[in-house]
Amino acid sequence: MSRFFYSLILTLLMPLVWLYLYGLRGRKNPGYRRYFKERFGFSHATGDIILHCASVGEVLATAPLIKALLIDTSEYRLVVTTNTPTGREQIDTLFNKEIASGRVNVCYMPFDLPLSQRRFVRRSQAKTLAIIETELWPNLLHQAKCARLNTLVINARLSAKSAQGYARVAPLTRAILTDIDVLACHHHDDGQRFIDLGLAPHKLQVTGSIKFDIQVTDAQQAQAKSVKESLNQSPIWIAGSTHPGEPELLVAAHQQLRETLPDAVLIIAPRHPEQFDKVAQLLTQMKVSFSRRSEGAHQGEAVLLADTLGELTMLYGAADVAFIGGSLVTRGGHNPLEACAHGVAVLSGEHTFNFDHVYPALIQHGGARYVNKHSLTNELFTLLQDQEARQNMGQKGLEVVKQNQGAIARTLSLFKGAS
Structure with missing residues (x-):
């Protein structure tokens, strides 16, 4: 009935x-x-x-x-x-x-x-x-x-x-x-x-x-290295799977970061294709220089807009630090293991209830950290300035992936x- x-x-x-x-x-x-x-x-x-x-x-x-x-x-x-x-x-x-x-x-x-x-x-x-x-x-x-x-x-x-x-x-x-x-x-x-x-x-x-069984292919590693080189090996952080309400916070944090790290590059990857142009409009309104991944050429702009499909796992490998979207707003977060599989340090907002089977182990073992809109810039600056700390953090995240x-x-x- x-x-x-x-x-x-x-x-x-x-x-x-x-x-x-x-x-x-x-x-x-x-x-x-x-x-x-x-x-x-x-x-x-x-x-x-x-x-x-x-x-x-x-x-x-x-x-x-x-x-x-x-x-x-x-x-x-x-x-x-x-x-x-x-x-x-x-x-x-x-x-x-x-x-x-x-x-x-x-x-x-x-x-x-x-x-x-x-x-x-x-x-x-x-x-x-x-x-x-x-x-x-x-x-x-x-x-x-x-x-x-x-x-x-x-x-x-x-x-x-x-x-x-x-x-x-x-x-x-x-x-x-x-x-x-x-x-x-x-x-x-x-x-x-x-x-x-x-x-x-x-x-x-x-x-x-099964999300722990992710494997990074040789082709993805090679392509990630190529992207990193095209960004002049600058301090690079990526914000993956962002949702409405997050890009303005992330871009503002990036603007603050560039006051002390002027060569820093943000790769921003909206979760849904219909958000690509909206994020581009936001970047224009905030007077931030950016290039589009779909257009290929990056000439030192502050932001690379990842407006392509199927490349996010690879792009995580091009970054020094990864922020996982859907977590500064109450969307429940997205999968951090794609970044961890590359050995990349992970930051996330506190709204991660969709991945409460993943984050506790990452946080406990030091492979990820929680941030909010106020602490994001400081955490980014600390990690991007300390290669040993972020590599250690990325290694711990990779160990959690392998152990599970x-x-x-x-x-x-x-x-x-x-x-």
Whole structure:
């Protein structure tokens, strides 16, 4: 009954959802209007495994697992789904060869309407549904079970705050958890929260986070070195995955920093493409010289605007210090491990609840520090002036990454058990 009322409410809201995605978001980013039929389950993507990655962050974190699945056996064909155009573009970029060969198909995950999900699941011809983190859509999971797919939730995390939200709709939450065959989570604390909400204990596996299994390639290292050289090896710091409300604080901090370190360069990488031009306008208004990464040439400007897709992990390697965005505002932060994998010292605002499975270890071992808008400039100045201190900090962050690796191997075993 709870699923029925959920579906009814969602159906009634669909005109507003359509207006928001196709109208408002589609006007800013035409990618939201392309392949719109797929959002109602009209997809031609087929494969053995449906792997759902909500957006760019999940795609990047899951890419090593996808590669491992493709290497592990030549039999797997994957349907990789996402919710956003940028997520889809990232899949197309990372797996263009596999898409061309037919081993990977990509499409949008449909709206969570019963008929749309049933149509999608049946057309996919899949045997397994794997959901990354906590994209727990009731009708998707239910239709997958009705079609006798094995249902996995991998890399799952559940904060105390999120658990409270699920508890408010307890009947629907229990129905969702009933339709899951295996739930693989980051930590025992996450697992206990799922059990408290109604997950059967025998369905729980603690595998750790696949985000720790990030590997920096030789090509990324070489490209990062080239970027660093193009910036004249100046003191460089990067602000990655910034959200509205942060760029003005970060640029102001950079202006203060350049009063004592006049050659310092800031690489600023907005989280979403629709913010590229807005940050460019802000830089112009603040009378800060900048170049665009997409235009290639940097002639000593104070800021490099990273207005490209798929390069953030590499760009972290070009910096001496990395600030991780979404954390000076209440967005919950973003993944610091991409910077740590390069051995780069990490700074973050205090709003990191989306990565509360990562930051405690980094902070405890000295691989990252919390800052606020008042202390950011001083922390930057201290680290950029002290090469030994920042290298020591970066090394400790890299050690945390290495100590927590292995989740991909443990997750692969779940797919073998499901096949």
